[in-house]
Amino acid sequence: SQQGEEDPQALSIQEGENATMNCSYKTSINNLQWYRQNSGRGLVHLILIRSNEREKHSGRLRVTLDTSKKSSSLLITASRAADTASYFCATGYNQGGKLIFGQGTELSVKP
């Protein structure tokens, strides 16, 4: 299976703390994308990291990719209550751009 697996499934932290979510996958990828989903809403794209990249930053977000371990992590620094959402990794493999999503991590940031 190509499916990604996120870890942890749920994470509860205090505002201001950092949140780290991990994603593992099973086969070689072309790229990995992280998305956020607020309850019942659409998927908001956060970051895309390609297989030849090791780290990318966007504002308070940092994504790492270790292709030797087939894993990625998403770090949110100085979390805010508004960061409360589900976070998904999605792996891209083929020419058509199809993504395979993980189960997601449910992040709760308490004010």
Next chain:
Amino acid sequence: EPEVTQTPSHQVTQMGQEVILRCVPISNHLYFYWYRQILGQKVEFLVSFYNNEISEKSEIFDDQFSVERPDGSNFTLKIRSTKLEDSAMYFCASSVQGQGYTIYFGEGSWLTVV
């Protein structure tokens, strides 16, 4: 910022009826997708569409489903003979190219089959 837009946001339909979900992808994008998310489950790929034809489809995307790009802007998903288990959030998505490019998702269409 350009967005993928979807209509309707929510549709309730009787079992056995046909539904059409509509999407307007981002205007300069060439690849279009449909995904679904059953409540509490992960997002699942249904189909990808490029150059006016299906480029890939999942096992879920059987003869009950079809996609169409009827004009230069709309991209539709038709579900025939709906079943209770078709109840889900359906997401349309698009990307400027295929592999290695950001895929942008719409807000989704909630389909409830009763």
